[in-house]
Amino acid sequence: MPILFGQIVHRYIEQAINDYLQTGKAPTVEELIQLGRGQLNAAFIDSTRRLDFWRQKPNKYYMMQEIYYHGTLSPELVQDYKERLRLVFNHFLMSETFQQITSQKGSLRIGEPEQFRSMKVEDVQVFVVMDFHYYDELRDKWIIVDWKTGGESDDDRQQLALYAYYVQQKYRVSLAQIEVYNEYLLTGKRKKYSFTDIDMENILYTFQRSVLEMKxxxxxxxxxxxxxxxxxxxxxxxxxxxxxxxxxxxxxx
Known part of the structure; x- marks a missing residue:
């Protein structure tokens, strides 16, 4: 449920941003909630009624882990995520990131969200999927934003360090030109990260160790x-x- 919930929220945030950039109209909280509930209901129906379809085409149908292993969802879990939908979509619309998009539309160069990008690190192809990034022409800054639908984690900074490394290498800019944020949608908190050359060395070292472990x-x-x-x-x-x-x-x- 946490992974499915996050995927659904990210999908409709991306859609909301794209729609606003094309039409200048922002969705309401209720519209986003209705879309999110529709996808959660579809996942529940797939998981409970379409097991055979899922086994034949697992990439076309949902299968919720809780239902696969336990046969049902607890009423408490269902109610919890209904309440979370309202919280996260409300905090998204009120977030500093979305407010900047709506107020500075003409001076922001928006990158394609949720797209697979890759870079080579010591001959290993690394795929990077950033939630959202853009270039602020007024401040000459590259902004990276990662939407979080759960709580804070010690891994958040390391994940964003890799994103910063990608932007640094891709656009040939200094780390001083890169600002990185987590938008924690469950609480409405925004957290800023700054990175140094030492941070980049550390993330590359961690990456190298990880590759060796996988090999x-x-x-x-x-x-x-x-x-x-x-x-x-x-x-x-x-x-x-x-x-x-x-x-x-x-x-x-």
């Missing part, structure tokens, strides 16, 4: 063939299993 699970680097499933060790931190889509694989081991 341990390649039996053949040329065909990208994985090692046997038995060689993927199971986590000892069982709380991870609650959010894992593939936990049934472990049940058979």
């Amino acid at each position: 341990k699970y390649q039996a053949d680097i040329f065909s990208n063939e994985p090692v046997d499933i038995e060689d993927f060790e199971q986590t000892q931190e069982k709380w991870h299993c609650r959010g894992c889509n593939f936990r049934e694989l472990c049940a058979s081991r």
Whole structure:
């Protein structure tokens, strides 16, 4: 549910921004809520009534993890996310980012949101999907915005550091020209991040370590063939299993 909720909110935020840039008309909170509820209802119907369709074409139908493993959604969970819809869409429309879009439309050069971009880091292709970024001509700044529908995480800064590195390399600009923000839509809080050259060195080091760790699970680097499933060790931190889509694989081991 948290992942599905985030995907739906991001989809209609992107749509709202694109529609405003084309028509100059912003949606109302109620319009956004109605769209979000429609998608949540569609996911529930797919998950409860279209299991066979989903098995045949899993990329065409929804399957909610909670329903797949437990057969139902608790009434408390449903009510919680109904309330969250109103909060996040209201905070989006009131956010400093959206207010700037509506007040400075003519001086902002908007990047394509939610598009797959890539860069090479030591011959490894890295895909970067930024929620939203634009160039502010009045301030000569590149602005990166990441919408969050959940709580704050220690990983948020690291994720945004990679985005800043991408913009720095793509547009050949200094870090001083880049501003990075998290818009936490559940609370309405906006958090700004600044990055230094040392931060960029650290993110590249973390990336290199991550690549080396992943390569341990390649039996053949040329065909990208994985090692046997038995060689993927199971986590000892069982709380991870609650959010894992593939936990049934472990049940058979």
